[in-house]
Structure formats: C-alpha cells, structure tokens
Amino acid sequence: MKSHLKPKMITIITLGIFLALSPLITNRFNFNVGKYDDSNLDNKNLKVSAVSAKIHIDNNWTAAKSAGIVTGNGAYSDPYVIEDLVIDSGGSGSGILIENSVVYFKIENCTLYNSGGNPGDAGIQQLNVSNSQLIDNNASNDNRYGIYLDYSNNNTISGNTANNNLIGIYLDYSHNNTISGNTASNNSRGIYLDNSNNNTISGNTAGNNSMGIYLGISDNNTILGNTANYNGAGIILWWSDSNAISGNTANINQYGIDLHVSHDNNITGNTISYNRYDGISIDSHYNNIISGNIVNNNENGIYLYLSDNNIVSGNTANNNVVGIKLFWSDYTIISGNTANYNDAGIELYFSDNNDISDNLMNEGGLIVSGNLESLVSNKIYTSNLVNGRLLYYYTNEVNLGLNSFTNAGQVILVNCNDSQVSNLNISFTVRAISLHYSNNNNISGNIANNNSFGIYLEFSNNNLVSGNTASRNSRGIYLDYSHNNTISGNTASRNSRGIYLDYSHNNTISGNTASNNSIGINLFNSDNNIVSGNILIGNAECISELNCQLNEFSDNGDCTYGQGDGDNKSTILGYNLFFLLSALFVVVILTRKKSEKV
Template sequence: MNRYLKNKWKYAIILFFVTFLITLTLSPHINEGEKESNSNQSDHDIESVRSSGYWSLTRIHIDNNWTVTSGKSWCNYEDGYYVIENVTIDAQGSGSGIMVENSNDPFIIQNCTLINSGSSSKNAGIFINRTKNGIVRNNTIKNNFKGVYLLEYSEEIVVDNNTFIDNENCAIHLYVGCVYNEIKGNNFYRNKYGIAINSGPYSPCDNNTIIDNNIEDHLEGISISDCSNNKIINNEIINATWYGISFAAQSRDCENHTVIGNKVSESDRGIFSDSFFSKVHNNFTFSGNVIKSNDYGIYLREMYNMTFSLNTVTNSKYVAIQFIYLEDSSVFGNYVNNNTSTAVYIVNGKRSMVYNNDVSDNLWTGFHLINVDDSSFSNNQIINNSGNGIFMDKCNRIGFGYNNITDNRQNGIFLESPCEAISIFLTNISNNIGCGINITQSKSIDIIDNYIASNSFCGIGINGSASIIENIIWKNGEGEIEEQVIMDKGGSALLLGNTIGHLTDTDGDGLTDYEELTQYGTDRLNIDTDLDNLNDAFEIKYGTDPLDDDTDGDGYYDGIELTSGTNPLDPDDYPGRIEIQGETEDKDDDDDGDTPKPSVGVPFIFGILISLASIGAISVIFHKKRRNTL
C-alpha cells in the first residue's frame, strides 16, 4: 500500500514537470499569434476610423509640409487636393485648431468641428496665413476667438457652407492683402462680428466676394474698411446691434464696392458708411437691397459717383435714407415707404440726379434737402407723407420736373430760407394740406407749367421772388381767387399766362379753363381746339366734337358744313349735293365735269373760290382742306 502511494505521487510530480516544460516550449508561439492578431485588429481599427471619419485632436499645424501631413491618418491626397476631414479639434483654450501657413498647394478642410481656440488676436478655429488655393467647407466652428482667420496675402480661399456659432470676435476675418477670396453660403449665429474685411496699415483686401450668407444676432453683420472692389450679394442679415452692412474709409479711399440683393432687418442701421481724414467712397453700387424694420434704414457718408437704385427701404423707426456729402451720383427706382420719419434726407449734395423714386406713406417729410446744389429731381412719386412732400433749405440751382406731389400733410414743396435758382416745372402738386408751393425768403424761383390744385391752404405762397408762368392754379383753399397765389409782405412775382381760379376763361371761348381741362379736354389757350372754324363752346352746345374738325367724317370741316347749310352730324349731307325726285345727286352747273359748286347764298369767300374753277382750283371748296379758315 505504501509502495502504491509512493508510486502515485511520483507519477504526479513527473506529469507536472512535463506539462510545465510543454507550456514553456509553446508560449513564444502563442504570444506571436496574439501579437499578429492584435496587429491585424489595429490595422482594421485605423481603416475603420478613416472610413467613419472620427479623430479627436488638439490641433493641426501645416507649414508648407503637406507631403508629410498626408501620411497622417486624418489627411488624404485626392484629385489634386490635400484633404483634412472628419476631425474634431478641441484646442483647449490655446492657439488655433488648424493652422495652414506658407502654402500654395490646393487643400480642403471639410466636415470638421473646431472649438475652444486660444483668445489672442491670431487664434481661430482655422487660421490661414500667406496661403493660396484652399477650400474650407461644411465645418462647424464654435466657441473660438475667431472662426476663420485669413491673414497677410492669403488668396483664392473659398469658405463655403460652414456654420459659425458663438465665436468671441469675428466669425470670418480677412486682414492685410487678402484678395480674390469667396465667402458663400455660410450660416452665422451669435458671433460678435459676422464677416470683417480690413486692410490694416499695409495692403488692402480687394476683390473678395461675399454671397448667399445668413447672419443672425451680431454686433455687425458685414463690415469692410479701407478696401475696394468687393462684392456683397444676396446675403441676409437679421438683428445686427450696430450695422447690417458697413463701410469705412480711414486710411485710404474706398472704391468700386458692389452691394446687390441683400436683405437687412431688425438692426440699428441697415447699411452704413463713414469716412475719416478726408477719405471718400467712390463708384459704389447699391441695387435691389431690401432694408426693412431697422432703426435707421441706410446712412451713407462721403459718396461720390454712386449708383443707388431699385432698393426697398420700409418700416424704419427713424430716417429711412440719409446721404451726407453726395456728389455726381444717381438715385433712381427706389421704393421708400411706410417709414416713421423722413424718407430721404440729403445734406451737402452736388451734381446728382434723383428720379423715378416712390417716396410715399412716410410719417414725416418725403425729401428733406439741405445745401443741395446743381441737381435734378424728376418723375418721383411723393405721396401721402405726413410732413412736406419736399423740404429745401439753402439749396441752389435745382430742377424739379415731372413729379407727382400729392396728398402730403403739409406743403407740397416748401422752400425754407434762403434758396435760389430753383425751377419747378410740369409737376402735379395737388391735395396737400398746406400750400402747393410755399416760398420763404428765396429768390429766382421759376414755377412753370405746373398743375397746382386743391391744396388746403393756398396754391402758391410767396415771401420772396418768383416767376409764375403758364400754370394751372385753382381750387386751392376755399377756391377764392385770392387764395390761389398769396404774396406775403415783401413777396413779389411775375405772373404770366396762368389760369388762376377755376372760373377763369383764358381764351374767352365761353368755357372755363377748369371745364376745358377736366371735362372736355380742349385747349384752354385756343378758342378753336380742332381748327374747324367753330368755337369750342359752340361745338359743345351744337353737338359737334370740339376735338374733331370733321365730326361726321364726310370730308368737310364742321364749320364749312354749317356755313353751307349742311348738317355736320350727317355724313350723307354735305355741301354740293342737291335733291332730284327724292334722290340726292351731285350738281355740275358748268358741265365741265369738275367737282360741284356750292349752292347760292354761300359767304363771299366761297364766291372767290368759285372764281378759281377755271384754273381747276374749285375742288378746294368741296374737298376737305385741313386747317382751312373762314
């Protein structure tokens, strides 16, 4: 029994040592297999990350070393571009998320999230310096100091379809010599500034395009200073605390900016420009913009050779449009309505044309002009404003023609002291609450060929000097003749060829000028409008048409028919026809085959004309000869 137990323990010990030796022998091969398996899994994970697009990094810095960078798992080279994509970078409050410097190689940064850059002036979600040929698209960039920062001669960079949220300074900033860049289709929310382009003290940022962006809740939407040739097109800006779109000329003149099709609403100022140190804005174009529900609509200072057209400015809390120092510019086709203060306010304007604008339904003056010289205002609709239609102070050498100035709550046109060499012509000035035209202490005012009617206080009030020529002035005040033109003490006027009062009969034809113009359409200055030898009033009484010299169309003047005893209202009854056996025939008394002569008893002039029959001139009598007289 003891021998059996001893042998059992002996076998157990031997088995243990054999198993231990086998394990030691196989262990290296097992570890190698595990390493190989782990290696294969690691490679699979890298490919999986690359395809799924998730890397979490602290920052990326490219300094003209794309070939090295492209070896990283988060950067590829595709179709001629180095592509960084699907990266989330938390810069953890230090530096920039992605920095690209000193590069001319085409690159794309896309589908990335960049947050928490440092807070120095150069820190951004994406910082691009002295670099060309890049695309930044479809990224989310938030909680950085700046979103995308292009610095020092960065060119041909496209920033497209990104979302910028809560960046501390500018969402996009271009500074010093950044040219030919495009910013398009981005969304901006609650950044301090949306898009800022500045030249700095060195080189301007010119020829950039800002298009189709949506910018909400910023201090400023788009701001450009000391630059030229930039385009701002079809952007929408909502709730800018300061300016929706702004321009500043500080260190140099700014030229050739184009601002088209933008919408700005709920901001302090929709569009704003200012200048310093005698710098100006030159050759700007503002067209087709909609500026709605802002405190101030548009304020532009130092604008020269500007085209301002087809803009809509409505529901401004204060002045809708202000031009301060406007020269050699065109303002046309704009719609300025329903603002709660003055519609268009121009101070220090020269050599400009303002035409085809609709300035109506504003709660103060339509056009307010101060120190405006050598300019023209034509074909404007100035209707139903709560102040004056046009107010002028210290203006000289201005022409107002073909305007419609009606239904304003004060004067149609008010010339405050002193204005000189103002011409008002061919304009409808009617139904205003004050005077049609009110002139105070101004001189050399020409008022020519206007329709001035039904203004509540007077037609024309003069405390100065004026020439009033060939106007229609009636039904103003209570309609009394003395209310049509009122000259205050010291006022003087040359009155020539006017119709003053609605009972006036200027041509003495028996119709008042008011009847001729408003009922019959006849010429108030001509007793015989259609030149058929019949007085206009007689024709209306008799039943012939005072605007047609041959009412029945039989080829004879109405006047000749009446003188000949025929009916000017019957085309079958005309001079030279006789009745034979119940039928009407033409009679040829001299059997010479010529046109019949008139019957006996015609006036002496017909006798003279008959004597011309021998030379073939008798046809003058019986065939219509326009503009004949008796």
C-alpha cells in the same frame, strides 16, 4: 379679520403677476457677442467624428499624410483632406493652422472651438495660403476668430458656421476668395474684410452681430444675396471703393447698409426695411449709385450726408419718416423713385445743385431747407408727382398767377415775388403751400387740409394770407422768420397749432377762425404782432405766448389773454372751471367723511 385679509390678497396677486412676467423681463434681446455657448456645437458630428489635437501644417503635407492627419495628394482632382475632426484648442492657439501652402486641400466637417484670444488665433487659421476649400465646418465659440485668412488668395469658404466669436470670418490682405453660404452670428463682426479686394461674399447669413458684414479699406468686392438682419449695422463699408452690393436683405438693424468715406460703389436691388435709423446711408463720399432698392419702414429710407455726385434712382422708399434725405449733399440725381406714405417723400437740407425728377410721392411730398443760394440752385421738375398731381417748384419768378399752378399737388416758391396762389385744394403733403424768401405775394382762397403744414412761410415778408382753410394739419398756418405779413380771414381748425409764429415780428393776425386746436394762436419769440378780432373757440389753449414782447391782443372773443408784456401768461378755456369742479369734489368727500364719523 376682513381688513387683514385684503392686504394679504393684494400681496399674493402682485407676487403672482411678477412671477408670470419674469420670463419676459429676463429674456430681453441681446447680441451675445463672443460668448462661449456649447449649445452651438454640432452634437451629431461630436458623436461620429474623431477627436484630434491641434493641427499645424507649414507646407509639410507629406509628413501630415504620413502621420495620418490628411488624405489625398494635393492635386486639383485629389486634394489633401482634413475632415470629421473635433478640436478643442484649450484656450490657446488655433485649432487648425495652415501656413505657406499652394497645393489643393480641403478642410471639411470639422468642429473647432475654444481657440486662443491672441491676434491670429482662430478655429481655422490660414497664413499665406491659396487653393483651399473650407466646407461645412463649425468654428464657433472661439475666443477671437472663427475662420481667419491672412495674406491668402483664391480660397473658398463655404457652408461653415462661425458663431459666438469676436469675429466670425475674417480676411486680412486676402484677395480673390469666395465666401458663400456661411452662417456668422452672435459675433462682434460676422464677416470682416480688411484690406482685401476682389472677393465674393454671397448667400451668407450674418445676424445678431454688432456688424453683420464689414469691409474696411477693401475694394472691388461683390456682396451678393446675403441676409444681414438684427445687427447694429447690416452691411457697413469704411474707405472701401468700387464694390457691388446687390440682392441682399438687411432688416431690423440699427442701420441697414451704411457707407463711410467710400466712393464708386453700386448698391442695387437690396431689401432694407424696419431698421431703426437709416435703410441706406452714405457719409462723406461721392459717385455711388443707389438703384432699384426697397427701403421701407426705416427712419430715413435713403440718407446722404456730406456726399456729392451720387445717383439715387428707381428705388422704393415707403413708410419711412423721410423717404430720401440729402443733408449737405450736392450734385446728386434723384430720379424715378417711389416714396409714398412718408412724413416727407424727399428732403433737401442745405443741399445744392441737385436734380430731382420723375419721382412719385403719395402722402408726403418735398421739403426743402437752406439759404437762398442753396434753394435756388436745385432743379426740381413738374415731372415729380405728389398724390398724382404736379409738384411746382418755382425759383426767381415774379407775377405768377392762376395758370401757373394747374393740377397742383404741392407748391413751393423760392425767391418769388408779386405772385398769386389762389383757389388750390392741396392735401396729404408735408407742406401744401410753402414760401421761402418770397415777398409781396397773395395766398388766398386755398384749401390746405390734412398736411403736416397747411401754409408755410419762411424768411418771407409783406405777404397777404387770406381766406384760406387750413384744418387737420400739425400746423395750419406757420410763419418762420417772416415779418410784416397779414394773416386774415382764414379758417385754421382742428390742428395741433392753428396759427403759429416762430421768430416772426410785426405781423397782423386778424379776423381768423382758429377753433378746436390744441393751441389756437401760438407765438414763440415773436414780437410786435397784432392779434385782433379772431374767433378762438374750443381750443385746449386759445393763445400761447412764450419769450415774446409788445404783442397786442384785442377783441378775440372770450379769449381775453394779454397785453404782450412778456410774462408768458396764458388763458386756457375751461382752466378755472376745472379747478372749481376739483375743489367742489374735495369738499364733497370731506363732508361725507365727517358725516360718517358722526
């Protein structure tokens, strides 16, 4: 009886847990683009408003007034007024269509829905219109556009709601309009300007769209004080130049502010945080100014890709993976920014002739990658501070000595030879001491703890790295494409990898202590190295070798691995003991079951 009850109880408990969690499963976040939802209709307005058929006015305002559709006289002081109507377009055409009008008129407090899905169909459509005011209308649940202006200038669109459409508010070849205080959510594009110039977009809320505010081939517009959260892209520009984007909030999007092939734009004073990828990104253009923004908690705070001659100044870029990143981007000024608590404060990847000064980077610092010509072309000054101390970036120097690194917060040598870097204590950086294309240097007696990389060599040969302490890093001592170096007498403990060779050959690793790491010494695609006389205790894996040939291992204590024969074997301390105990455990269980049967 008991044995039958137990499975039933498990089934009942499982079913109960499933039912309890089912609301969480079914209420996943989605954009709900263009979906009809009558909950967005203003029920209060529905009760008090008149019900109307669709309205089409083609500069025949007098007839419309005679028919009782409008009031007013079309003057600035007494505009024509269409107000308090509810229009169901029945799935075709536009709710209100105004064409070829230059008189003053106002459409106010109307509810328009279920317009057609053909090009041009909208809750409110205006073609070749000036001097209109669209105020406090609800143009939601239309199949194509909520509000659509085509070849229409000097109009005001204010306080409207345009949700659950393909595009909430759409301007095409329309100039000098004001779009303010509107809500455009749950559309494919919230507010969209196409070939439209000199417009002001201010104080709008554009959330849960694929694109919050989108400008295509649109110049000299002002995008001011809008909130564009929970979109695929908060604010996005394509082929749009000389726009001012300031004081906006673009949080929790895939991309915050995203510019493509757009130049001479001014991006200032925005708050762009918690976006999945980039806070501010510029792709393939030039002469943009990015200044005074707050870009925190993104993957990249500010990201320039194939973009030259930009200015990045006075921004705060904290708690990102990379605060400010240049990827194949040249002739950019990066000055006066604060980039704290990122994995890297500033990163230059194959980016040339950039000017880096007066930036503050706590717990991060600078990371550079590229060929020699690229790295020596950049000007990086000691006015940059890492953890309150000086960033030293030396290029093409020889015989640097102890006095060359006073109060160092980070040291980077590029094409520097016959120099000595000694007795420094550098912590909480991306790379404490890094050498690029630098040969015959002596790196000794330094403490490089709690960094991403303690000591980093790239394309650097015949260096001596000795007597350093590099602990609690991701990589204690790391060699990348670096050959004929001597790594001796160092302590590299409590790292993910104590000493790591990557595509590095003919190095000598001897007399080091690499203990309590995930891997004590790690060789990857690295040949003809000598690994001898090291103390390797308490590592999860003492030596790891992958895709290597002809490495020599000797006198590394209890770590008896290898002849470097390329078989990619490894000895893991405690590995055999684990299986011995497991086997013993199985034997005990089997013996106990056998005795129970007897």
